[in-house]
Amino acid sequence: MKPGIERDIHSLANPAQVRVIHVNLDLTVVFERQTIQGTATLTIERLAPDATQLMLDSRALQIEETAVSPDGVSYRESRFSLGPPDRILGAALIIDLAPDTRFVRIRYSTDPAATALQWLAPAQTAGKRHPFLYTQSQAIHARSWIPLQDSPGVRVTFEARVHVPDGLRAVMGADCSAMNCVMRRPIPPYLIALAVGDLAFQPAGPRTGVWAEPPVVARAAAEFSGMEKMLDAAERLYGPYRWGRYDVLVMPPSFPFGGMENPCLTFATPTVITGDKSLVSLIAHELAHSWSGNLVTNATWSDFWLNEGYTVYIERRILEELYGSRRAEMEATLGYQDLQDAFKTLPPAEQILHIDLADRDPDDGCTSVPYEKGALFLRHIEQTFGRQRLDVWLRNYFDHFAFQSITTARSLDYLHEHLFTAHPELAAKIPVEEWVFEPGLPASAIPPVFESASAAGQWTTHEWLHFLRGLPEQLDSTRMRELDAAYHLTGSGNDEILDQWLLMAIRNRYEPAYPRLEEFLIEVGRSKFVKPLYEAMDRKQAVAIYEKARPGYHPITQATIDSLIAAKTAD
Numbered sequence: 001m002k003p004g005i006e007r008d009i010h011s012l013a014n015p016a017q018v019r020v021i022h023v024n025l026d027l028t029v030v031f032e033r034q035t036i037q038g039t040a041t042l043t044i045e046r047l048a049p050d051a052t053q054l055m056l057d058s059r060a061l062q063i064e065e066t067a068v069s070p071d072g073v074s075y076r077e078s079r080f081s082l083g084p085p086d087r088i089l090g091a092a093l094i095i096d097l098a099p100d101t102r103f104v105r106i107r108y109s110t111d112p113a114a115t116a117l118q119w120l121a122p123a124q125t126a127g128k129r130h131p132f133l134y135t136q137s138q139a140i141h142a143r144s145w146i147p148l149q150d151s152p153g154v155r156v157t158f159e160a161r162v163h164v165p166d167g168l169r170a171v172m173g174a175d176c177s178a179m180n181c182v183m184r185r186p187i188p189p190y191l192i193a194l195a196v197g198d199l200a201f202q203p204a205g206p207r208t209g210v211w212a213e214p215p216v217v218a219r220a221a222a223e224f225s226g227m228e229k230m231l232d233a234a235e236r237l238y239g240p241y242r243w244g245r246y247d248v249l250v251m252p253p254s255f256p257f258g259g260m261e262n263p264c265l266t267f268a269t270p271t272v273i274t275g276d277k278s279l280v281s282l283i284a285h286e287l288a289h290s291w292s293g294n295l296v297t298n299a300t301w302s303d304f305w306l307n308e309g310y311t312v313y314i315e316r317r318i319l320e321e322l323y324g325s326r327r328a329e330m331e332a333t334l335g336y337q338d339l340q341d342a343f344k345t346l347p348p349a350e351q352i353l354h355i356d357l358a359d360r361d362p363d364d365g366c367t368s369v370p371y372e373k374g375a376l377f378l379r380h381i382e383q384t385f386g387r388q389r390l391d392v393w394l395r396n397y398f399d400h401f402a403f404q405s406i407t408t409a410r411s412l413d414y415l416h417e418h419l420f421t422a423h424p425e426l427a428a429k430i431p432v433e434e435w436v437f438e439p440g441l442p443a444s445a446i447p448p449v450f451e452s453a454s455a456a457g458q459w460t461t462h463e464w465l466h467f468l469r470g471l472p473e474q475l476d477s478t479r480m481r482e483l484d485a486a487y488h489l490t491g492s493g494n495d496e497i498l499d500q501w502l503l504m505a506i507r508n509r510y511e512p513a514y515p516r517l518e519e520f521l522i523e524v525g526r527s528k529f530v531k532p533l534y535e536a537m538d539r540k541q542a543v544a545i546y547e548k549a550r551p552g553y554h555p556i557t558q559a560t561i562d563s564l565i566a567a568k569t570a571d
Contacts, residue, residue: 006153006299006407010140010362012083012092013149014055017048020149021186025160029170029196031131034119037109038163040146041072044097044104052097054104057143057150058082059090060111070100078104088361089140093147106147116141118554120252125197126213130168132197132252134267136260136556138190139301139362148189153299153405155186162194169199171211173262175244183263185243186403188297193262195249204228207241212250216270220250223273226280226322230287233321238291238314239395242402246287254525256554258282261289261311269526271495278461279496281319281331288314291398297405301362305353305436306411309374314394316375330462332379332448337469339372343440351439353377354408363556376445377435383446384429385419393419408436461496468500473507480510490516499529506536518545525553527560534561539568 007016022043027036044054063082067075076098083092095104110117120132135145143150159182162170170176173193174183183192202221203209205228210221227246235241248266250273259282260267266286272279292310312335320328343351346367353374355365382390397414412432420427434442450466459467475483484490489501490513502520505513521530522545530553534542546565550558 006405008151008153008300009358010089010301011057011149011151011154012055012086012089013057013151013154014051014053015047015149015151015154017046017051018054018097019045019047020054020056020154020156021045023146023148023156023158023192025146025158025162027160028163029133029165031119031133031165034112034117035109036117036145039105039107040148041103041105042148043072044102046097046101054095054097055149056093056095056147057090057140058093058147059141059144060114061093061144061147062109062111063093063106063147064109065107066095067105068095068098068101069103069105070098072103075103075105088359090143108147110145113555114141114144115555115559116144118254120254124254124552125252126215127198130198132195132213134195134197134251134255135193136256136267136554137192138260139366140190141556142189142192145194146189146192150189152188152190152297152301155188155297155403155405157186158183158192160194162196164196167198168196170194170196171199171249171265173265175264185263187263187294188405191262191294193260193265193267195251195267199249201247205231207231207245209245209247210250211247211265216250216273219275220248220270220273223275223277224248224280224283226277227283227287229322230280230284230318233318234287234291234314237317237321237391237395239398241290242295243290246290248283248286253523254552254554254557256525256527256557258526258528259286261286261293263290263294271524271526271529274461274494276461278494281315284318285311285315288312288318295398295403296401299405299407299410301365302355302357303406303408303411304355304362304365305370305374306406306408308370309353309372309377310394312371312375313378326450327460327462329448330450330460330466332375333450334462334465334469335368335372335375336447338368339376342368342372348439353436363560373435373441376441376447379448380430380435380442380445381415381419384426385423389419389423412436461494464494464497465500468497468504471504475504475508477508477510480505480508481512484510484512489513495520495524495526495529499533503532503536506533506541518548521545522549522552525557527557530557531560531564534564539565539571542568 020042024041027038066078066080068078069075079096081094085091116135116137125132161180164170172181174181199211200214200217201211202217208227212220243263248268251267255269258269272282288311293307298304298306316328431442492498502517
């Protein structure tokens with residue numbers, strides 16, 4: 001197998017024999033039928049001279065025709081077949097190649113239930129006048145809207161022409177300054193992203209700006225007005241930003257994640273728009289992915305912590321640079337609390353950074369472990385070696401592996417060779433095997449510590465969360481009413497605070513908050529919020545709300561909550 005091409009158990013493709021290096025898309029978005037149709041033309045590199053077939057990943061795609069070409073001009077039809085469907089991986093699309101084939105063209109259309117796509121009716125948007133479509137390709141959902149080698153170890157450049165109805169605009173995670181969108185840097189397929197809707201733009205700085213629906217764009221731009229300073233701070237710490245522009249697209253409330261780090265264009269949940277910029281750490285996180293994740297990428301989904309642990313560490317360094325160490329330590333403390341809560345319910349095998357995901361959906365590995373345990377590992381290195389040494393190592397790491405996808409083993413080898421070997425007495429204090437390959441935290445891990453120093457009326461979002469989480473888990477109805485009367489928690493307009501309060505309301509059967517709980521779960525589809533709330537409810541309450549809320553959720557969120565409800569039924 002060619003160096004840099006790791007076996008990926010979550011792909012049915014054959015990149016070690018024939019590798020896709022460029023994707024050219026010509027697509028039409030058809031809202032009436034909830035389908036994308038068109039062609040994907042793939043430029044291939046034949047690594048095994050005797051290879052006679054190209055194997056791609058697909059999921060529920062309608063393949064109409066495949067053709068091959070030596071020059072990208074003259075095509076002839078080629079035979080194709082679909083392998084047996086797998087419940088997690090989809091089906092292999094197998095295309096016969098001629099000896100001189102360098103280009104493969106596939107005419108296809110997507111299924112209305114494609115797992116990467118969410119189709120929103122006008123009533124589900126901020127403007128209420130036009131429909132909206134967006135993609136979410138991570139982890140292995142790109143194959144449901146593009147036939148390609150859907151592995152983070154296979155990096156491609158791409159260009160796209162997207163045809164949309166009059167009055168709508170298509171934007172992608174790429175340079176879309178011309179009629180075509182172009183990504184000239186090689187990226188993993190999960191970073192290919194598309195959104196179509198009634199969108200407006202407002203600049204935040206020379207290289208930054210905000211896309212959103214017209215009723216949202218001014219408020220979003222005000223919330224994220226510090227983006228350019230964030231970008232400058234990140235460059236001072238870890239080297240040049242290599243993606244051109246950094247813009248943010250504010251998504252509809254059904255978006256399943258806080259953010260998605262598509263190059264050039266982060267997709268962000270509207271739940272972080274609070275009016276006081278208290279949740280802009282999400283933007284710092286997605287920006288940090290421009291180095292850890294997009295520039296240097298996990299080669300397989302078992303290496304996911306290389307993306308997220310590094311990014312959480314960098315996010316907090318950016319926050320410290322802009323807002324001071326107290327803010328960064330406050331967020332680190334909340335992250336540590338999330339990790340400790342996760343350890344209470346996750347089995348030991350789920351507490352490992354280099355997680356075994358055999359026969360499992362890689363989405364299952366998206367817990368707080370790769371994020372917070374990974375960040376604590378880097379924090380431990382910083383505390384042991386000193387910040388200056390770690391910063392030099394990190395900057396060299398990003399330069400050395402730029403535009404590559406690497407494994408945990410390669411990352412640790414580089415750590416040993418370029419940091420640990422120069423200071424063996426310090427390296428001896430860091431139990432790498434425990435951190436990466438064993439559950440829980442090593443005894444030497446140092447948790448962050450934060451104590452609020454201001455009055456409740458002056459608290460930030462994070463101080464409120466710290467306060468609420470620090471209350472006893474069981475409170476009587478009188479105490480819950482007193483808290484609500486004093487701080488108006490059921491009526492909070494801050495989704496982070498409201499989510500924590502609603503979780504407390506479920507646990508303590510505080511019924512005055514139940515109408516707001518139902519409204520919240522119908523309005524918001526962010527998995528970070530909805531999953532713990534459904535988990536905390538009894539089956540009857542969960543089913544009653546979910547029947548109303550499910551149509552507004554993204555397919556990824558639907559799959560998560562479907563499984564959760566099924567488990568409650570089984571119990």
